[in-house]
Amino acid sequence: MSERDKVFTKQLKLVFKVFSRSPTYMFSFVILLIYVVTAIAVILGLVPPLPPYRGGWEYMYQPPSWKDFPWYMLGTEYTGRPLLLAIIHGIPKTLSVAFLAALITVTVGTIIGLVAGYIGGLVDEALSLVINVALTIPTYLLALILVVILPPELKGNVVIMAAVLSITAWASLARAIRAQTLALKRREFIDVAKTIGFRQLKIMFDDILRFMAPFIAMNLVLSSASAIYGYTGLAFLGLMPMTPDNWGVQIYMAIRGGGALYSDKAILALWAPIITIVLLQYSLINIAKAMEEIFNPALRVYLLGEES
Amino acid sequence: MPLIEAKDIIVRFSIRRGWRRSSFNAVDNVDLEIEQGTIVGLLGESGSGKTTLGKVTLDLIKPTKGVVKFMGKNIMEMNKEEYMRYRINAQYIPQDPYASLHPFKKVRDILQEIVKYHRLANNDKEALEMILDTMSKVGLNPPEKYFDKYPFQLSGGERQRVSIARALILKPMYIVADEPVTMLDASLKGAIVNTIKNAIATIGISLLFITHEITLLQYFGSQTNVLVMYLGKVVEQAPLKELLHNPLHPYTQALASAIPVADPKARTTRKLLLRGAPPSPLNKPPGCVLSDRCPFAIEKCRREQPILKAISPNHLIACHLY
Amino acid sequence: MSEVLLSTKNLSVSYYNTKVVSNASFNIYKGETYALVGESGCGKSTIASSIMRTLPEIAHINPDSQIVYHMGASAIDLLKVPENEFSRRFRWKEIAMVPQGALNALNPTIRIRDHFIETAKAHDLEKEEALERAWKLLEAVKLDPQRVLNLYPIEMSGGMKQRVLITMALFLNPKLVLLDEPTTALDVLTQREILILLGELKAKYSLTYMLITHDIALVADLADRVAVIYAGRIVEDSSVDNIFYDPKHPYTIGLLRAVPKLGEFKEPEVIPGSTPDYKRLPPGCKFIPRCPFAMDICRKEEPPLVEIDKGHFVACWLYMKR
DSSP, X not given: OOHHHHHHHHHHHHHHHHHHXXXXXXXXXXXXXHHHHHHHHHHTTOSOOOOOOOOSTTTTTOOOOOTTTTTTTTOBOTTSSBHHHHHHHHHHHHHXXXXXXXXXXXXXXXXXXXXXXXXXXXXXXXXXXXXXXXXXXXXXXXXXXXXXXXXXXXXXXXXXHHHHHHTTTHHHHHHHHHHHHHHHHTSHHXXXXXXXXXXXXXXXXXIIHHHTHHHXXXXXXXXXXXXXXXXXXXXXXXXXXXXXXXXXXXXXXXXXXXXXXXXXXXXXXHHXXXXXXXXXXXXXXXXXXXXXXXHOHHHHHHHHTOOO | OOSXXXXXXXXXXXXXXXXXXXXXXXXXXXXEEEOTTOXXXXXXXXXXXXXXXXXXXXXXXXXXXXXXXXXXXXXXXXXXXXXXXXXXXXXXXXXXXXXXXXXXXOHHHXXXXXHHHTTOSSSHHHHHHHHHHHHHHTTOOSHHHHHTOOGGGSOHHHHHXXXXXXXXXXXXXEEEEESTTTTSOHHHHHXXXXXHXXXXXXXXXXXXXXXXXXXHHGGGOTTOEEEEEETTEEEXXXXXXXHHHSXXXXXXXXXXXXXXXXXXXXXXXXXXXXXXXXXXXXXOOSSSXXXXXXXXXXXXXXHSOOOOEEEETTEEEOOTTO | OOSEEEEEEEEEEEETTEEEEEEEEEEEETTOEEEXXXXXXXXXXXXXXXXXXXXXXXXXXXXXXXXXXXXXXXEEXXXXXXXXXIIIIIBTTTEEEEOOGGXXXXXXXXXXXXXXXXXXXXXXXXXXXXXXXXXXXXXXXXXXXXHHTTOOGGGSOHHHHHHHHHHHHHTTOOSEEEEESTTTTOOHHHHHHHHHHHHHHHHHHTOEEEEEESOHXXXXXXXXXXXXXXXXXXXXXXXXXXXXXXXXXXXXXXXXXXXXXXXXXXXXXXOOSOOOOGGGOOSSOTTGGGOTTOOHHHHHSOOOOEEEETTEEXXXXXXXXX
């Protein structure tokens, strides 16, 4: 095994050990794993495609049946399609929008925060102005307007949606990163990094960034959770194209079309997507907590027994 | 030509208190010269400006006024190459062993990244040899034992040794050690100072040793030139032996008599020489900086700042009594 | 002066399965200053915390240990007193501690006056009486009560904070005061002032001091009797004169030699080796890896603490016939 392979297996062992320390973490990890594996299965075509639309009361919100096990276990939704299958089809898009939005948010936020904090002066003034403006813009209102303006073809595009959801989300992270950078700038190891002759870019993106790695990792996961809320929220408000594989659309239709708040008929179609979302969010939040532990070298040493 | 020359250095800091902005001189008109291969001591308490002055010589702080020269050339007028040469040759050992190392990097990472960044070695094997060699020079023996450790797994003394190794690996001509043993146990101080001493002797490195403990400077020899600072000014300057035998400035006398001495019989002979506490740097007395606490202060002291002048070939003093 | 105020018998403390204090037995006499001296991590702070019963949850005191406190005619084993009685009758009222200034023992979010008021409330003292007492104590430590009571800790210098911590220890008129590194992180002149102040307070309030420090020079300044601690064990216990002018244990001798004397220009003397790893202590005497006089018997059996001269206890085979 090469040196790099050895290091990689050690990281995996560490991640596993952190997660196995607590049943909550283990549970959350498994849930996320299930979601990811299912998403991959859908993308690879291992899951049957959704059957064609069948309108009419005989097909809408039918109760669960054993037909075509397991797809009709939750009955049908508003287009007559099997509910479980529809939800599963929604996973890859939701996950990709969420992770991509998180990636954009964290990357933009970190870079702007780091540069503003470390370089200071006019650069800091300019960037802080941008951050403050972005902070004052109401995020969801902006996302709403953008979504309304967008032509429907683009609304289905993962990248576009991720961009819309992260358009102002980076700002509060940038503020936090800037504050931490300002504090770290004064520490003695930064003085030494300067005398060693490291150039600014290296000090910023290696030394200072490494310090904030646990914080950034945690934010990556939390931003995903936030993006999922944004994405389903926009659909719930009826602003997204009415595709059956969108969980927010499912909830929207269950209430509007199925009268789920007043009768029992569409109750499964209301709760199934909600539980899917909540389960995912719960797992993500726990994993965010675990991120911090993974990045803490003291804990790492204790768990892996690195005494050397 | 001296290796490092700092002339007429003034470092002005300003702070905001509510609406008002006030400023003070952390370093107030100081000259410092360090010849190649020599050791200079900078003695003073907190607030004296000693750390600021040290950092000015390393270009970590830009002076408000004054010039810093490295091998005769003004560092502000250097081109990229000259500045890089200066940069590599001026290294720093900070005070706090806990804050001076990156907590997320192992000892090997800390040293390896320096070697790699500056391409000090031709291949990995040579780099490793260099690192192991430096580590044993600073007393981290056997080096393999410390290689994969994170700073939190090391004691304060071990961390300082890593800091020293880090300063040495570039083989600089000049090192500033800012209170490197203040945060260590009394029994460990001598060991770390010894490490620094031996390390610089082998390559003839110049050292600026900043401290508030005058007894530590004794390890560097009786002829070590020492500057005593108080509230941003140099109040006395002399070789160590002369300074201990014949302290002229009331502040130096107070310092010398206040040091704890490992001798119970010395108890009764120690009294306090200065009244009160050092003022805030914003409220420096006009005139001589010590005038509000000095038992010998005369009217002139309160009005006029004394100039640092030589009363014998290598003994300078800034005091109206002389 | 020959009345015992506090004595420990076979005090042993472990953290999880690692013993950090082993069979410490000593006496503190009324009116004296007794010092525990040793390197960081030697167990001296653990002993102090055991007396104050402020050890963390994971610490375990051996049930055979005793800490006997003499109040008037009675002798009470403090370790057997239930917690709420201890905090009501003994902690702060009979025995108090001045913590290390550097350790942020003051609450940064409340003013100094509120620190006193909170303590008063916890001990059923009226607010007015509390403030009166605080006022008198602040004057006794040479601070301006009018000003200091309204300050936040962050607005005070190191010396001021140390003095405030001293007043808080004296607040409920204790008989025994534990001083944990009272002068670390303080400048030389401030250190001297605090030491003189501690002497004055001791006389004024008829106190008994237990000093905990790594600085042997500090011990020479303040202590009447000294216990030298290594690896959680007392290795030498005697009067301050004996410790300094007739040290017996090789560790004591090493500690004394490691501290530079004013006016001596020579190489630093280092105690060879490094601080012990408590998880892997050698059998026999724990000082073996660093002792220049190690003999065969030292490797096999741990030497007991024995009185080899009047009032002079040593744990070393060099002084015992076997």
